[in-house]
Amino acid sequence: MFYRDGINVTGIDRVIAGAGVAKASLYNNFSGKDELIAAYLEASLERFVDLLDELAEVAEPGERLARFFAELARSASDAAFSGCPFANAAVEVTPESPAHEVIVRFYERLAQFFAHVVETTPDDPAVKQLIVCYDGAMSAAKVLRDPSLITAAEALARRIVAVP
Amino acid sequence: MFYRDGINVTGIDRVIAGAGVAKASLYNNFSGKDELIAAYLEASLERFVDLLDELAEVAEPGERLARFFAELARSASDAAFSGCPFANAAVEVTPESPAHEVIVRFYERLAQFFAHVVETTPDDPAVKQLIVCYDGAMSAAKVLRDPSLITAAEALARRIVAVP
DNA sequence: GTCTATAGAACGATAGAC
């Protein structure tokens, strides 16, 4: 619900109804909505890290990048696609929220992956360019509902990695 | 307020207090909050179009691009910077909202500008890549509060336009 | 009189928290 409909428009009542639990059960496990949002992002990050770990096993850098963007294209073609859950959440939560720390951790992990692809350090300008490719692809594809933007971003990313 | 704090967390009461008008005055001029959001984006789009029109007068394509990203970098270094108002709004409003049409119009206008820069049609893959550069720069710079991502996006964009 | 502005109460619905 947080991903599909947005965080602020998704009320606690809708969450517990969807989960089929009592309201007290939620507040026994989470201090409040802020912590619930952080937990949602943490779970999303975990799945994302799993994907990156899989891709890390692919030997060739160009192939790693291709698989990465193939996965993005796959998710973007889904009817439930709604862009990057972390970039979206960043729009709705304050920097003081516990969710923000998870968002920053996501970007660190993404930078680490890209650094591994181009075999450099995370502070390399090439890594920043690849992050721009990812974020731009997800953001634009979300609004325009056009998966071809992922393809465009991939072509761009291939230039950075210098893989034809 | 919609830009800085977000649309959903900014209540009608805060808006009228900030504007110094009565509640009835707001509802005399707007059918409701949805229309107010659309009007906010319309005003933002107008200012953005003014900028693009200025840049269109610059003769050299490479210089047009440089000025465009220089303006992005300038706004990103502002303490009030909060990313792209249209991409942000897209996270908070539904596709059925009157605001969504303004957001789509923004992307059309942006594509038109980029098409003019590379002297091609708006459906050219190069235009899509430039949109990815813009969206990625704004989104990533917002979360990480790192203006150097704009610079990275610009370097990327220069490759597309094939300007050193 | 008509129009538009004002301040503010009150509406039902829903929010998050307990």
Add this chain to the structure above:
DNA sequence: GTCTATCGTTCTATAGAC
């Protein structure tokens, strides 16, 4: 289930402009 607070919205009542 219940609490309080706030949401977006509507309504009452009034004041000044043309």
